[in-house]
Amino acid sequence: MSSIVEAKKTEVKEAIEKALQAAQEAGQLSFQTLPAFVVEQPREKVFGDFAANVAMLLSKEAKMPPRRIAEIIVAHLPKEGPLFEKVEIAGPGFINFYLGKSWLEEVLPVVLREGDDYGKSDFGQGEKIQIEFVSANPTGLLHMGNARGAALGDTLSNVLQGAGYDVTKEFYINDAGNQIENFGRSLEARYFQLLGHDVPFPGEGYHGQDVIETVQKIIAEVGDKYLTVDEDLRREFLIQKALEEKLTNIKNDLARFGVEYDVWFSEQSLHDSGAIARTIQELQERELVYEKEGALWLKTTAFGDEKDEVLVRSNGIPTYFAADIAYHCNKFERGFSKVINIWGADHHGHVARMKGAMQALGYDPDALHVILMQLVRLFRQGEIVRMSKRSGQYITLSELIDEVGKDAARFFFVMRGADSHLDFDLDLAKAESSENPVYYVQYAHARVCSILKASVDEVPSYEQVDFSLLKEEAELDLIRKIADLPDEIVQAAVSYEPHHLTRYAHELASLFHSFYNSCRVLVDDVELRKARLALIEATRITLRNVLRLLGVSAPERM
RNA sequence: GUGCCCGUAGCUCAGCUGGAUAGAGUGUUUGACUACGAAUCAAAAGGCCGCAGGUUCGAAUCCUGCCGGGCACGCCA
The missing domain is CATH 3.40.50.620 (HUPs)
Structure with a gap:
């Protein structure tokens, strides 16, 4: 339940904040507020393990070129700490941190220990979310x-x-x-x-x-x-x-x-319970409803809609819109702090209206998040x-x-x-071939299983492994990718964009296949063999956990 | 006509709140099995990020205007 990557980013960030403070006290740098800078993993490996953009952001307020600021910050960073092997200033003023490979040795034990739970985090802190x-x-x-x-x-x-x-x-x-x-x-x-x-x-x-x-x-x-x-x-x-x-x-x-599903919610039940009538009455009390040509209208134009919408038809039957408003009120009444809807793009006109109705009834319209998806064409x-x-x-x-x-x-x-x-x-x-990305990922999993089956000895427990023996480029790349899973999941969650996960799965599979082709697992050297068995077991766990999130099976044989 | 979404390599698409030389896959070309599964790997080629302005240290990303495609504009849902 912990992210090593996140922990390292925080350490780097704190070190920078301390250096900034020290620089300011020494009179070398002047600024009012600490900019909201980020510590991120650079796109290219050559730029180090982590990079900070703080110097560029500070440039204007400190009235200094970014690279000069970066130099001052670096001068105040701990020289020979256990944290940084090397710090460099690059490009327009990035500060690049090279942590060496020792931090990667912390990754695999966590994966092996957490197993099925690896990748999970408590980022959301149990916040109640409803998704329809x-x-x-x-x-x-x-x-x-x-x-x-x-x-x-x-x-x-x-x-x-x-x-x-x-x-x-x-x-x-x-x-x-x-x-x-x-x-x-x-x-x-x-x-x-x-x-x-x-x-x-x-x-x-x-x-x-x-x-x-x-x-x-x-x-x-x-x-x-x-x-x-x-x-x-x-x-x-x-x-x-x-x-x-x-x-x-x-x-x-x-x-x-x-x-x-957890809940199958009947629209009819909203009619039967009087929830719809109550909702309409509440809107009436807020003077947002009027009668015209025998129907009851909601002033959605008050929330920027192009025209008002009918709540109750002249035949006395409430519209889908009225029922949906009542349904969404019901969701919020049940205590969800966030409500997500997935709709076809052809319903996009409905979004602003529904948010407006929620606002009218005293709910936060931003607590309602609608994901619109475009159409599917079959080929x-x-x-x-x-x-x-x-x-x-x-x-x-x-x-x-x-x-x-x-x-x-x-x-x-x-x-x-x-x-x-x-x-x-x-x-x-x-297609049961390499062009099919599903097979590509599943094959990586099956391949790991196949090696584990071929191995005469079991996967060692992580206490018995010397992870420092893993130092090939392909091994370290694979470990780095494995370490990313918890952050990938959080990223996909906060952006409501699960497609990041298929991408991650493919990248992970790809790095494993590369590793497979450049390093042999079942080598004679006992200690190295143990370390590599641990590595592929961690790969298997990570692949399986991602596939489980996607609802895709992780076959042991194909 | 008005509003929303999209326009990135031949094709299908990534590109996170603006950051470094714009990335994958597929297709094309060329290599790698007497070694744990070649359903794999390595390498090459391939781009005016629709067009034109603007914002700034810096734009595929933000703003404006065009062009092209999709969708919506019901007392349907």
Whole structure:
């Protein structure tokens, strides 16, 4: 539960702060406030283990060129401390710190000791975060957009948990409102049609084949006895049965995808409990609601929206927007300090409105964070796979898992940032070759396992290993990357960008493959062999932990 | 028309709150298996970071204006 990299950065930073103070007291440097400088790992290894940009930031206030300031700071740093092997000034005024390799010897024991927990931290301090994703209409099957949302949301949840947050994953079931009425009419029409009655199908209805299948199942169970009952009763029954079946399907598909929710939240329950009515009343009390043409409107223009939005239609039914406001209030009432939503980019117009509504009701709009994800395009043999939801012609999550497998699907969806359009190459995802990044990472894991199996002796416990024997460039690079995991997870968590993790996984695998090709593990030298076994065991642990966060399996054989 | 997102190597994309010579993968070219898995590795080539201004010690990153692509502008969700 500790990050060595973070600890070292802090040590460097404190040393610089002391040097700054000393320089100021000596009258060599004058400034009012300490600038918010950073200590970071430079892009290039030649620039040392850590670098500070403090001199550049101070240049203006201290009225001195950055390199001159850097010289003064360096002069006040501890000369021969255990911390710095070498300190250099480079480029426009960076101070580069070379720590030598002794600090790297601290890394592997931590990994071996923490095992499955390596990479976790208490950064989030148990802060309560709620995350809502997929929330697909229970009137159909899950499509590619839902699949991307599922992979993104679930991975982000894992990452947040890994960074020490208390995460609740939630699926909002749209089981009320207009589209359910519409769904009911579609079900009813199919019910009549399948029982030999020639009735018209509603133009705006749900045309998909899956709806027909759902009704077939219902008929198999109850037969034709709902032909003659009252229309309201019939529709209510069909809706209830169909929603049950659809929801079970959705749950099963998501479970196959490795996604389990903590809460399934029903929209209908907000109607039933009066939560929506209460929310509308509260908005009314704040004089943000007015009546026009028989409908109730919310003054969203007061929060910069282009036009006001309807809360309650002239037919008396609250809109989705009204229900969603009530739902979000409910989230905050449950004590979450942060609420994350993952929406398709086509809902972006909804973001400002929802934040505005939260502000109107006295909540902090910034506590609501919406991740918008761009659309997914499927490619097969270089051609776009055309899909149309209206006609029911689209590839479902279930079919995707059948075709490319859970591992590839999840990895591919998380590989790109949410706001970039995702081109999903089905052939690449299926390819069992090096072009496929999933296999590349998994292969690294399988390779480690294979060596461990071939080894006659067990992985030594970390107390029995002399880690100073690891001094090849490839070994040190690999250790450095392993040491990064806790920070990578925190980075991905605070930025809500899980795609950093697929990148990290690939880099780690790459450094391992390099190491494998330049160093032999099972050498005759007993002590070196032990050290290298410990290194690859730590690599295995790190790879497996990352893959677990991604929801991708870590096979021992491929 | 208005608003939001995107524009980086042939292709698909990274690039963290502004930092050093803009990075991966893939594709192309060339090498490496009598050694723990060649589903691997090493090396080369490949860029006006859409265009033009501005902010400053410093811009792919921030601001403005254009150009090009996507999306949204319902008493749908």
